[in-house]
Amino acid sequence: MSVTFTLNGTPRTIDADPETPLLWVLRDDLKMTGTKFGCGIAQCGACTVHLDGDPIRSCQTLLEDIEGASITTIEGVNGKAAEAVKAAWSELDVPQCGYCQSGQILAATALLTETPKPTDEDIDYAMDGNVCRCATYARIRKAIHVAADKMEA
CATH class of the missing domain: 1.10.150.120 ([2Fe-2S]-binding domain)
Incomplete structure (x- = not known):
């Protein structure tokens, strides 16, 4: 399945299992390692990114849940x-x-x-x-x- 979203201001399309956690798409597929794996159960905050401006835990956010969204990581946060x-x-x-x-x-x-x-x-x-x-x-x-x-x- 293809999922299209904006990452740090750049449109991206990823072909991956839609149930893959966003954290692994960022780290493994896109080689953006600034977002860290901590606990894997959304309790530590190491994997925090912004989804349409709101902080979320990327370890528990599935790829299918970000279709059309804007994701900001530590590499792209500005303002x-x-x-x-x-x-x-x-x-x-x-x-x-x-x-x-x-x-x-x-x-x-x-x-x-x-x-x-x-x-x-x-x-x-x-x-x-x-x-x-x-x-x-x-x-x-x-x-x-x-x-x-x-x-x-």
Whole structure:
């Protein structure tokens, strides 16, 4: 079966089993390895990508579910919120091992796109389910606040 969608702004058609998880299409078929496999059950957030602007877990999103959709990965995320998040992440040295960071950045970007000046509670809610094994949660929260300030400036 062929599935057509937009990936990071570029139209793509993939011939694969429609029940293949999007994560494996990205990593194995398209060689886009920025999106990580973590748990495989949508509980850790390492595989987070945007589907029409909303964060989703690509390990549990089937290829057949993205027909006609727009997918954004860490390789293609851009815009005011994404640039502010990436700058804040770098400025505050957020990553430790870095494995979860593509999912963290995509979740934070979606949050700031919807809520440009989030509270700590907004951040906790939006980032819930994005696990950081190195426990850099305090730096992640601070970086989101810094990114919000950068967007406002």
